[in-house]
Amino acid sequence: MSSNTKSLSSTSCSEDESxxxxxxxxxxxxxxxIQYIARHGEGRWNLLAKRSGLRRTGKSCRLRWLNYLKPDVKRGNLSPEEQLLIxxxxxxxxxxxxxxxxxxxxxxxxxIKNYWRTRVQKQARHLKVDTNSTEFQNIIRCFWMPRLLQKIGGESSFSSPMLIQNPMALQPLDNVSQHLTAATASPSQIPGQGALNMSGTIYNWDSIQKQNAESEFCTSSCILPSEPIDMPKMSQIPECPPSPFHAILNNDNAKGGFCVDDNSYDIEAFNLQGSVSAQGFAGNSAGDCYVAESNWLDSDFSCGMWSMDELWQSRS
DNA sequence: AATAGCCCCAACCGCCTACAA
DNA sequence: GTTGTAGGCGGTTGGGGCTAT
Known part of the structure; x- marks a missing residue:
């Protein structure tokens, strides 16, 4: 949308110079x-608004600069890495x-707010769940994020400047590193190929992909576009591990399979066939499978493959 | 080609906090 | 301690563009 071509708001007809x-x-x-900021720098927005000749509020000037005009503002679609981070x-x-x-x-x-509202909340609406609900968190962790991971891993090389520049990003996933063949290194030590740096940890994408490839039933047929998630059932699924990294990367779970279509990593593709492998969903009871955020890594998720039917039965 | 409905995002709004007078 | 101002944040909205019919 080119805001420059938009007409002014309704006040324009009676617009007074003041x-x-x-x-x-x-x-x-x-x-x-832009010219004013080039000369005087950012900040003091109300003063800027007065002195620049702009008949705008300081707030409006600040917003326009930060959200649109600032040179380092990135335009275009969010990358899978960025979506994953969000x-x-x-x-x-x-x-x-x-x-x-x-x-x-x-x-x-x-x-980011717009992304969340237009993409993520839209899906929640379609699934008739609340974005803050456990069910939706599970969907994100167990389906969407693995898709993004797969997408990222599937790209030729992973050298996300974003993640490398932000070693604190994804800190919640630090636990994962304990289960990886990981080595700590400074960003400058990061190999150019196949490595993801998070929290100072190198994650080897080759091994990630290998594990995924070895995962049973991990074919595109696992998730089909024809059948939407059954939310009443979904809501009964015990909480899955907090991080998809765990499910994908943990050796104990290598048998599990998230099925990822390289071409549809967005949440729009969340659909399940009758049989689904959802690592971490499994368990003979909710208590067996639910693991608190703080200690999930210590728990045993090696529960193999479960069909959705089995999952429902296990819950009944 | 026309039109209705939906989607996306820039911009606004109200509230909150920090800080100076 | 109070008041006023500036800046920042999250929520909401309006309208242009896109898509389906």
């Missing part, structure tokens, strides 16, 4: 703002958009 402008920014306004960080911090945005260079809190 009135503040609202609505979409024009090219002239953008230029004024999902993971949101599970930790909730709607702390600005905090989440700190770990995605070039992305604004507004953009």
């Amino acid at each position: 009135e503040l402008r609202r609505g979409p920014w024009t090219l002239e306004e953008d230029t004024l703002l 999902l993971d960080l949101h599970s930790k911090w909730g709607n702390r958009w600005s905090k989440i945005a700190q770990y995605l260079p070039g992305r604004t809190d507004n953009e």
Whole structure:
């Protein structure tokens, strides 16, 4: 959307020279703002608004600069890595958009917020669940995030500047490193190929992919586009491990299979066939399978493959 | 080709916090 | 301690563009 071509808001017809402008920014306004900041720097937005000649509020100027004009603002679709980060960080911090945005260079809190509302919440609506519900958290952890991981791993080389620049990002997943053939290293030591650095840990994508490839039943047929998730049943599924990294990477779970279609890593593709391998869902009772966030790594998830029917039966 | 409905995102709003006077 | 101001944050909205019919 080109905001420069938008017409001004409803006040434009009776616009007085002294009135503040609202609505979409024009090219002239953008230029004024950029030039002023180039000369005087950011900050003191109300002063900026007065002195720059812009008939805007300081708030509006700040927002326009931070969300649109700032040179390092990244445009375009979020990469799988970025989506993964958002999902993971949101599970930790909730709607702390600005905090989440700190770990995605070039992305604004507004953009992340929009992503969450338009993509993630949309899916929750379709599935008739609340985004804060356990069911939806499970779906994200057990289906969406693994898809993103697979997508990331499937790309030729993983050298995400985002993750490398933000060693604190994905910190909640630190536990995973204990179960990986991981070596700590500074970012400068990171090999160019096949390694993901999180929290100073190198994750070897080759081994990740190998494990996935070895996973039983991990074919595209596991998840078909024809049958949506049955949410009433889904809601009965015991909570799965907090992190998909665990399910995918943990050797104990190598038999498990998340089925990922390289071409549809977005949540739009969340559909299940009658039989689904959902590592971490399994267990003879909710108590068997539920593992608290703090200690899931110590628990035994090696429960093999379960069909959805088995899962439902196990819950009954 | 026309149109209705949906999607996306830039921008606004209200609230909160920090800080200076 | 109180008040005013600025900046930041999360929630919400409006409208242009896209898509399906």
